[in-house]
Amino acid sequence: MTTVTVPWGKKDTLSIELPPEWTVKAELKPRHPEKRPTLAEALERALAQPIGSPRLSEFAQRGKSAAVVVDDRTRPTPVAGIMPKVLAELNAAGVEDKNIAVVMGLGTHRPMTEAEIQERVGPAVFQRVRCENHDYKNPAKLKEVGRTPTHGIPITFNKRVVEADTVVVVGTIEAHEQAGFGGGYKGLMPGVAGEAPITFTHNYDFQKVDLIASAGLPREKCRFRQAVDEAGALLGPKVFIVNTILDPVEVIEVVAGDPISAWNYGSERVRAMNQVEIPGLADIVINDSHPLDTDLRVAMKSCFYSAMALKPGGVFIGILRAEEGLGDLRVPEGLPSFAKLLIKVLPLSLLRKVSDRLPISPDQRAGSFSFTRMLKSFHVLFYVTSMPAVAGFQNLGVEFFNDLNALIARARALKPGPAEVLVFPQGGATFIKQE
Template identity: 30%
Template sequence: MAYGKGTASVHVPEGNLDKIFRVHPWEPLVQPTQAVEQSLLNPIGTPPLQELAQGRRDAVVVISDITRPVPNRLILPPILETLEQSGIPREKILILIATGMHRPNEGEELIELVGEEIAEKYRVENHSGTDREAHVDLGISEEGVPLLVDRRYIEADLRILTGLIEPHLMAGYSGGRKGVLPGVCSLETMKVMHGYKVIQHPLTVVGRLDDNPFHLTALRLTRQIGADFIVNVTLNERRELTGVFSGDLDQAHRAGVAELEKFVVDEIEQPVDIVVGCSGGYPLDQTFYQCIKGMVAAKEILKPGGTIVFASHLGEGMGSEPFQQLVNELTTPQAFLESLEGPDYRQLDQWMLQDHCNILLHAGEIQVFSEHLSKDWLNKALVVPIESLDAGLERAFHRHGPEARVAVMPQGPYVIARTMEPMQV
């Protein structure tokens, strides 16, 4: 099982094992740098980046934050070189980290994100979703979404979004429009887009774009705000570059999603009693807030009342202070969800706890193995601390009996696990 920058082991009896879900074998690009360069020259649905950049006074290049394993050291140099060759001075190029509502990435973390050379030679700055004055108010959309967008993005003459296309628990797939929304939008925007009603909608789910209210609204609003060019990539299980999809916000993103789906979607005939899962390792399993995404993936193939046996490194603890406060106040999942129904918004980061509570109501028990987060915090999150995955599995067999069916997800939310038979809830 992926665990931090290493692995955690589990031993599942062969007679109980129904399936191991993995990303299907996917060969990396032989010449990844050349692939990025060719993608900029031959994009999908737009003129080449070099042509778009000519005559522009400045540019913003939006990148994902440290929670996403985007190969920035590979994709940024060709983009930056193209911009400079097209006449945009280096000092007029801003690399903007799309933190959304996450914390800033600074110091050694910033160097890990973009590489030492880019960190030294270019202006790299963090978005701050809670700094209202740093945003331009574009009014309220027809869906009732307040549009407050990072001023540096709005004022840039050329806007480029980069990102990784991977399964996403709300948006269907990451990448594309998510560079703007939530990437460089204000908390006021996300109060609605990550509000109770949007998350509880039955089509706000992983692996779905069509009819997904989050995706459709985010795409329309990002088009309204403006994005000139995207560079999205896909990775295999070894995090090697497998595809580059550049050009139009929707067309290039859709092309990448179509390719990704061939490798990350897998099925099992019916739900199982026990799912052994994780959050796919570093960087997604560093906080409890982020690791919930792996639990959401496991829920999709778990019988109601089943058990999730989960491994997560959690080296950075629970997550933000607002998230910790919400967990401290958590009594029951029902009570928390009811607290959101009225105002639709209580506090920053409530959305992930909302998803966590939905999983708690579906599963009979969630067990978590972590060598770094205290049992006290795990208990507050209403999960059962375990000493090892094997110990957790033994406990799960005690709950469900020796014939219990087990599925294993060693790569967590990077795989979309589905059942052939509809889930009986």
């Protein structure tokens, strides 16, 4: 019997015994350098040598106020380790703590608690400067900045961010199922954008991608990334990014500077390390969600990346840590048990219209069509121990397990006989090369 070992959260691992008739064709994971700097070393180097921009301590001399946008708890960015140095650079530019605000770039995610914010930015920073959640639905806290030139999208951003003299965006460049890569201006759009631009862009009619995921796509092939960059540019030349590149949670490099130039460099670094080529389509894919382990909504994003390695009718096995259970994922209520049959027989064009009208947040709506594609094409089995089975997902065709042996037995029944297997031990950080 073959045994594969995958991460289970930040520190633990799981060993999965596979049937003797299964052949593991490859374990596909990022290729990262063995020698890596500390966060302090990487951050100092990036801030001393920004890409396409003066040093932040010079850049921020343009005014007396600053907004620092940081990504939320669902991302692995070591924000608490970055913030003191960012504040020091702003102070050196003459921006006082009383004129600095830290905004949690939530997009449509739930508000963070005070304890979560304090942990995110660090206790000392939490005491020094104003820290607040972004609210994408509150018009009083938003301000219009114009329309994107290509698609005419009306853009509203967090008012405090718009009115700040300098905007620093702290995040991570990683694979993203809709934007190709995270990081750069994506910390602003959708991070601190209003409901209208998020809704406009988070659907199939706008993105027009006939793939389960856009992870790793270059800007010229990704309408969503184009919209993100055009939206961020509407703030003018006052944005400075500090983005980490991780393995999958430890720092490999930090890039800083211009939101386009620095991001271009960083995204190519991530592509070189995290993009994989598959030896061929597999009968079975085993995908571990690491490092996207926060909750089920986040963990499911990793599934979109590796599902493209499956043959039609194949078995997708998701090993999902989902530490906070369901999280803020909304599952439509009242789905009939025969919904899974409708997904199999109805055309994608009709299923797309249904998914775009679900009563869920825009970012979840965008993901729902990718998930529908998976359910239409494959058998989907999830190993999740942090929560009970979700009835709505079961009615769509997802099978939940809290026993690995039972899951493997079910997969074996669905795909009897010899089967070729691809394993993605860090599915949340790995993406397949797309032609």
